[in-house]
Amino acid sequence: MSGERQYTASDKTLIVLQEAIKYERFSEIVTATGFAKATVHRILKSLVDFGFISISENGDYFAGPASLQLAGEAFRNIDISQIAAPHLSKLSFTLGYTAHVGALNQFEAIYIAKQSGATPYSIPSGVGQSMHLHSTAIGKCLLSGFTSEELSGYFSSVELVAKTPNTIVDPDALRRELDEVRSRGYSLDDEENVPGIRCIGAPIFDHSGRISHGISMTSLALENSVEEVCQFAPVIVEAAQAISTDLGASSVSRRG
Structure with a gap:
């Protein structure tokens, strides 16, 4: 960033807070903000005084108790269905098919949001409905986030x-399938859960x-071959990334 004059005092405080949470060293924070050292030092002192930033004995900055408390309150109040709704609507409108968002519930998944598509038929699914992990696109997405030990526990329990x-x-075979999900960034349900239904998820x-969570799109097998369903992958992945961003995930922190 450059040019302090375009920012208000409040703007500068928020920018310094943001960079101080990401970077430890004073020099790194100055570089990231583009503000004068004296400006950054003054703002950091105020943030430390109010508990939003803490400083270690060797001079490293990190998130303070006030920031952590605010983050905790924010995460407790997150409504994923509300956050996902506009992205789900956009996905359904773009592709024309029914889209879902699902969450993990022990060793199964449940639908927490649904947006019907423009197709003349309806998909018999609803919010609160449970589904298997191993046979669904959303389920495979969730399983792809399991560690090897967690997968072993899943296989021994289900x-x-x-x-x-x-x-x-x-x-x-399922482990190999999950490796594919991690590698390509999306999952497939090729008539594995319901005959005649294909899904793609991210x-x-x-x-x-x-x-x-996982997001998926559903279509009839008669309408789309596996190859055609895979062509929807960029749109599905984009929707998943947008929701992830709204949940606070960074491109660096995402793993899968």
């Missing part, structure tokens, strides 16, 4: 039921960089 002839019921990341 029977991989064959919902259709296409359902992956072998743990090793993971949603929270502020810590962990996969917290």
Whole structure:
């Protein structure tokens, strides 16, 4: 950033706070803000006094108790369905199909938001409905965020039921499928949960960089081949990234 004159005093305080949470060293904060050293020093002192920033014995800056308290209150009040709603509507409008957002609930997923598409048929799903993880696009997104140990716990606790002839019921095969999800950034349900239904999904990341939810689009197998469904991937991933950003995830912190 450059040119202090375009910022008000309040603007400068917020900018310094933002950069002080990201960077530890005074020199890094000065560089990131583009403000004069004296300006940054004065604002940092005020932020430290009010507890928004703390300083270590060796002079490193980090988030203070006031910032952490505010963050905690903000995260407690997050309504993912409300945050996802405009992105879900945009996705459904763009592709014309029904879109869902799902969350992990122990060893299953539940729909927490739905936006119907413009198709003449309706998808028999609803908010609050549960689904298997291993046979759905959203479920695979959520499973792709599991560690190896967490996956082992999942396999020992849940029977991989064959919902259709296409359902992956072998743990090793499912592990390979999840590797593919992590590699390409999206998941597929190729008539694995309901005959005649294909879905494509993408993971949603929270502020810590962990996969917290999944978003998916649903269409009839008669309408779209697997190859055609995969062509929707960039739009699905873009919607997932937009929701992730609104949840506080950064591109650096996302993993999957």
